[in-house]
Amino acid sequence: MEIGALFYVLAGFAILNSAFHIFLSKVAYYKEPEAQGSLKKAVSVIVCSKNEQENLKVLIPKLLEQDHPNFEIILINDASHDDTKNVIEDFRVKDQRIKMVDVVNNESFWGNKKYALTLGIKKAVNDHLVFIDADCTPNSSQWLSIMSKHFTTDIKIVLGYSGYKKVNDSLLNKLIRYETVLTAIQYFSYALHGNPYMGVGRNLAYTATRFYEVNGFMDHMRILGGDDDLFVNQAANSENTTVSLNEDSFTSSQPKTNWSSWWKQKKRHINTASHYKKTHKRSLGLFYISQIGFFISVILGLFFGLNWILIVSVILVRYVVFWVVMSKGFSRFRESDIIMLLPVLELILLGIQMALFISNMVHRPKQWN
Structure with a gap:
């Protein structure tokens, strides 16, 4: 049986992609130790709200x-x-525990969420800050205690998980939840390997001290978005960052219900990712290339008559690794119902991501909400 160069290309992409998935298995099989911080520390919960009157009526009582x-x-x-x-x-x-910051736009920071958040952080009397979005709700009454307990003398940043509520019979909802868990598996695993690169503002905690040490959002104030991931990318390191994987520390958000609004949201997210540190952009980009390269190589192999037994063998090995890692990870984040759709959702998301990159090259979003 003759093995040509195309097979080695296919095998190379499969091996590279499988290696990435083995790297990402860190979060799937991680056993979180008991948090060492105090349960009694004073905490400031910060919520930035823009046209959120109905969501606040649900969130504030929680x-x-x-x-x-x-x-x-x-x-x-x-x-x-x-x-x-x-x-x-x-x-x-x-309730006297509630304080309000009323933001009036100015010419320098018109429509900039980071400006509003900065005013909120300055208003807080406590050093330990926990962030949640207005359209989110904590999954339990222990959320705040669990998140804040991770703070210690050394730990200044705590990465939490925020999923999206399920909508029955909705392909968009399944895709949103797939992309959310995939992103969580990535940033949690990187953090557990000592290389944190992002977090999500729907469930994130850090100290005001660390915020001021890196001059807050000033290095990326003019970039739309990034009050969460760009800040973590700048301020987090292997010594000062930890993760919270206790289900009671999760939050849930209302998902987008139409493709247009979700598309706009993802355009903002991809725009901020282009400003990550070079090492993180290279690593995340290589993972994406390994996925695209694998599928293109499979198609080319079939088109040019590569022995189907070789192709099937490589596909099986790649998908065994993919399935073992992803199914465990999705179960951990309570999204077991979409495990059977993982291969399909992976392909759909890859195509959409490619379209988003092209779209952002033509037109970048200009408002956070």
Whole structure:
């Protein structure tokens, strides 16, 4: 049986992609140790809200129900033009733990979420900050205690997980949840390997001290988005960062329900990723190339008559590794219902990511909400 150069290309991409998945298995099989911090530390919960009047009516009671002895809630009204300010005011007069920051746009930082968040951080009286988005809810009353307990003398940044609520019979919803868990598997595994590169603002904690040490968001203030991932990319390292994988520390968000709004959201996310450190961009880019290269090599192999037994053998090896790692990871993040669709969702997402990169080269988004 003659083995040509195309087979070696296919095998090379398969080996490279499988190696990445083995690297990403860190989070799937990780046994999280007991957090060493104190449960009694004072915490400031920060929520940035822009036109979120209905979501705040759901979130604020959930925050007030948190089983934590000492916390305040900083609610930021980021120049909303709905009833967000009045909703915050109504809750504020009922509970002294709630404080409001009312943001008025200025010419220098028009529509910039980082500007609003900075004002909220300055308002906080506590050094330990925990962030959640207005359209999220904690999965339990222990969320705040578990997230904040990870803070120690050395640990300044805690990466949490935020999934999306399920919508039955929706391909978009399955794709959103697939992409969310895949991203979580990546950034949690990198952090556990001592190389943190991002977090999500829907469930993230860090100290005000660390925020000011890196001059807050100033290095990327003009970049749309990145108040979470770009900040972590800049401020996190192997010594000061940990992860929280306890299910009670997860949060859940309302997913986009139409393709257009999700497309706009992903365009913003991809735009910020282009500003990661070079080492992270290379590594994440190589993973993407290994996926694309594998599928293109399979197609070319079939087109040019490469022995089908060789092709099937390589495909089987690659998918065994893929399935073992991803199915375990998706179970860990409570998304077992889409495990059977993983190969299909992988292909769909790859095609969309390619289209997003091309789209962002033509037109970049200009508002955070």
